[in-house]
Amino acid sequence: MELVTADPRLRLRTLDMADVEDYWRLVEHNRDHLGRHGDYAELRAADREMIRAGFAHPLDGEFALGIRVDGDLVGEMVLTPVDPPRYSLGYWLDEKAVGNGYATNAGRALLMWARENTGITDVYAGVTFGNRPSIAVLDRLGFTEVSDQDTYTRYRLSLREPS
Template identity: 35%
Template sequence: MPGETFLRTDRLTLRTVERDDVDFLQRGHNDPDVRTPLGMYGPKNGAQVEGFVQGSVEDDDSIDLLVCVDDDPVGAATVNNLHWDRPALGYWLVPEARGNGYATEAVGALVDHLFETYDRHGVHARVFDFNEASRALLDRLGFAEEGRLRENRFRRGEYVDELTYGLLRREWEEARPLAER
C-alpha cells in the first residue's frame, strides 16, 4: 500500500516511505548509477533495506520520501538532522527517470517545505565533485558551494573531493517571487 502523500508538485507526488517500498529501495540502492554518487559501498540485501525503512518510520529527526510520477516511485528525497539549524538534504532518482527535471522539482518542493514549516537558518547538501548533475541541480535552486573536502572518499578507484553546498533562509526568501513573499 502506498504511503501517505506528503507534498505535491505539478508533476510529482512525494509520499512517505512504507514497508511495501523495500523492493524499490533495494533496487535503487544496489544500482551502481545510484549507489556510487551517494557514497554507498556494498550491496544491500532485503533485511538491510527493511532496517533502513524501519528506522525511517521511527525517526522523528528525518523526513524520508519517495518521489513518484503517476504513483510510480522513481527516486527518493530525504532530510536528515531535521532539528539542527541547517538540516541535510539527500536525493536520488533511478537512471531511467533522470533528465526530466524531476529531481530539481522534488528537491525544490522539499526545500520550500522546510523553510515554510520550520524555523531553520539554512539547509545543506554534500555531493561528490564528479556528480555534475547534482551540482547543477543545487546551483539551479540557488545553493552556493561552501566547502570542499579534498580527496575525502575513495570512489571509482580514486580519492575524490566531496563538496558541501548550502542555502540560507534569507537567500531562499530573496529568490522567491514577490507574490509568494
C-alpha cells in the same frame, strides 16, 4: 506526508514499510548509477533486510520521501538532521528517470514545505567532485558553494533569508 510539485505527474510521499519492496527493487537496478561518483556506498552494499530495518527505524527528525511519477517510485529525497536546525539534503533518481527535471521539481517542493512548516534554518549538501548533474540540481535550487572538502564540495541554502 504527500507534496505536490510544479509537475502534475510528480509527487513526493513519505517512505514507509509498504514501500520496502519497491525501494529495494529500485536500489538493485541502480547500484552502478548510484556509485558512478563513488557515493552511496552504504546503500549499495545494503541487503533487503538492512533496507527493511532502516525503514522500520527511521532516524529521529529525518524526512525521507519517495519521488513518484504517476504513483511509481522513481527515487528518493531526504532531509537529514545533521546539526539541527541545520539539515542536509540527499537525493537520487532511477537512472531511467533522469533528464526530466524530477530532482529539481521535487527539491523545490520539499524546500518550500520545509521553509513553511519546519524550523530548519539551513540546508547543506555535499557533492563529490565531478558530479555535474547533482551540482546543476543544487544551482537550480539556489544553493551556493561554501567549501571544498577532501573529495566533495559543500553547498548551502538558507531557508531563513529571502530567496
